[in-house]
Amino acid sequence: MISIKTFFKVIALTIFIVACASDDDSNGNRNPRILNLQSTGNSANELLSSKTHNKLILELVAVKGFEPKKEAVENLVNFIEKRTFKSNGVQVIQRSIASTNKKKLSIKQIDSIEQKNRTQLSTPNQHAIFIYFSDADANPENSEGEMNNDNDSMSSLVLGSAYRNTSMVVYENTLKKIVNQSNSVIPDEVLARVETFTLQHEFCHLLGLVNLGTRMQTPHEDTDENGKPNKHCNVRGCLMQANALFESNLMGNIKALELDPLCVKDLQANGGR
């Protein structure tokens, strides 16, 4: 039996923080989207606890042909149920839409796709999360995110982004490319694993990790190459590391990443479990 091990390094999962929208107009007519226009991490406590919001709706909108694997969606729901208190459960609403026919999309462009296609909005007692599965890659030039550039050709790929308090994008086309390059004999399973990782990582930014609306109980925020805190975890192997290192072999066994105890403690201290 031959065992060939390859390592492929992926990816700055960058986060984007969009400035808060202004509250309400002078007539007192509130924008119905106001609860979904906050900064990333701002709703962490409401998403984690059941104090005010005891139900969660996941609205998954995918470009046709770029839908997530069923297993990845189930894994995300299980993850949410494991880490949060939602007595009225987690509901998934999924549909597919046409492509924008663009090769790359900035967060601004993804935001306008959201504004056109999002149907589920948060209310004072339940939150809705919008997740877009894109057939276009990330366009870093037009975004506020910082890319991690070392000279590895795989290293500048962005898998996903959490932007605002209840919005996420998964760059499904990028994920598919990574899986193709891994030459796995079980590409569907590998894709489901990478989707699971991306969904859980980005969702954890909405839950306020790391130091993004959920206070650290013990300092464990990582820094970028300039020494600036980067809203990621410095514990090696944690789901919330900035650069995921997938270990893979020809059988496509990608190790599933999990939250380390420090990240879990932070969530628990902010109303999660």
Ligand SMILES: [Zn+2]
């Ligand atoms: Zn991240």
Ligand SMILES: [Zn+2]
């Ligand atoms: Zn961590």
